[in-house]
Amino acid sequence: MRTIDLRGQSLAPADMLAAVPRAAQARAEALEAAVRIVDAVRTDGEAALRDQAERFDHVSGHAIRVPAAHIAEAADAVDPAVRAALEEAIARVRQGSAAQVPTGRTTQIGPGARITQRWQPVARAGVYIPGGKAPLSSSVVMNVVPAQVAGVTNIALASPPQADHDGRIHPTILAAASLLGIDEVYAMGGAGAIGALAYGVPALALDPVDVVSGPGNNYVASAKRAVAGVVGTDSEAGATEILVVADAAADPRLIAADLISQAEHDEQASAVLVTDSAELAERVASEVAALAASAVHTDRVAAALDGPQSAIILVDDRAMAEAFSNAYAPEHLELHLADAADAAEHFTSAGAIFVGDQTPVSLGDYMAGSNHVLPTGGQARYAAGLGAYTFLRAQQIIEYDHAALERVRAGVIALANAEVLPAHGDAVEARFVEAPRSL
Structure with a gap:
């Protein structure tokens, strides 16, 4: 990882962002491609999906609408330890999501005049589950549970067909869907899946949804932008990001492990450390090099850590670290600080904040009870992560009687x-x- 020394400089937020650029060109190219893919699905339906499966997933002749028997087989075959972990994650995310459902409220504006605020779930949701570099069965939990908690009763799930599984969706993803009672499942991936959920595919009996949610690569994120206005979407959760803010007392071994845990997702993943300790920066760099060399996905990790989107940033003090983090607005923010609990209130722009060195991002990926579908690319400045509220619409019900109207x-x-x-x-x-x- 490269080290960037910003000490002794008075920097505006734009200057800080320029130090660790995100892959803007890659995203622009992804948007152009995603629009073409979505348009093809909108006009050609199943034929376009099959063409895309052959080109991108190296699969042909598969059942796009997954038969119930395939789901049942996956549920029966899943490793008992994985099943137990999924059930525990479901329970925790259900509990965490319940706090996100607002209660209705009636306001009496005056005699005979009142407004009732209520929250209505959408009728139908479509959730996308990545399955390329990693079969994210945990994302089934993170998408489906909030929708169910919000009150959505009609949920369709899409995930890429797998060449290694004879064109079927990864069995652990199917097993997670089964545990949650989801029986409308489609083997289709990437931007094409987002287009299919948004516009529907009559030949597959796939009706359009009202909201599309789920993580993915830059093409999936761009496809959401392409269908915005046709359906509601969650934030554009593209390539993963982690930013760690640490002081001199932090453990470099834990920081390095956490940076690598996100770098293994994708070559475009962003891993950033911000610290005012030059000694810690050197020790983290050394630990990262050692751990990266022995990582299972060592080539992927190396590409992510060596890319321009990853760096160790040296700053003057805590105030500068806070300013950098809030300008960057990371998807995941870890605070490895002696006073992390008190400091958290000053870090205002992040998809999720992990407080203290015993709260790694990977906990949030699976078992924290929080949601791991979070805004990337700086969207945390104005957007929230996925939650029950993603599938809810605020409605006002206005009621005046004759006397109140006359007033x-x-x-x-x-x-x-x-x-x-x-x-x-x-x-x-x-x-x-x-x-x-x-x-």
Whole structure:
């Protein structure tokens, strides 16, 4: 990993971001490709999906709509330890997601005038589960459970067909779907799957969904942008990111392990350490080099750590570390600080914050009870991670009686006339004019 020394400089947020650039060009290219792929699915349906499966997944002739028997077989064959872990994760994420459902509230504006705020689940959700470099069965839990907690009763799941499994979805993903009662499953991947969920594929009896959610690579994230406005989407969760803020007392071995844990996801993964300790920076760099060499996915890890999106950043002090982190707005933020619990309130822009050296990102990936589908690419400045609220719509129900309407009658008419929209005022006046009697 390269080391960038920002000490002694007065930097604006844009300058800090320039120090560790994200792969903007790669994302621009991904968007162009994703739009083409989505359009092909919208116009050609199943034929486009089969062409894409052959090109990208090296699979042909497979059952795109997964038969119930395949799901049952996967559920029966899953490793008991994996099954138990999935069941525990389901219980924890269900508990964590329940806190995200707002309660309805009625506000009495005045006598005879009230507004009720309620939260309605969407009718149908589509969840995407990656299966390329890693078969993310945990993402089944992270997507389906919040939708179910929100009250969504109609859920379709899509995941890439696997050449190593005769064109079927990875069996652990199918097993997780079975545990959650999901029986509408499609073997389709990437941007094409997002397009299919958004527009539907009549030949597969796949009806369009109202919200699409789920993590993926830059093509999946770009496909969500391509279908925005057609369906609701969660944040564009592209290649993973971890930013660690650490002080001199931090354990370099743990920091290195956590950086590598995210780098093994993808060559475009971002791994960043921010510290005001030059000694810690050197020790982390040494630990990273040693651990990366022995990693199972050593080539992938090396590509991610050596890329421009990864670095060790030296800063003057805690204030500069906070400023850098908030400008960068990482997907995952770890605080390896002596006063991590108190410091957390100053770190305002992150998809999720992991406090203390005993709370690694990988805990959040599986068992914390939090959600691991989080905004990447700096979107944490304005976007939230996936939750029950992703599948909810806020609605206001307004109810006025005649007397309450009369109290604001003059105000409505005055504003309607000021905006040269007299019919608005006439609609109110009509309620105070006795209708002519018919002869």
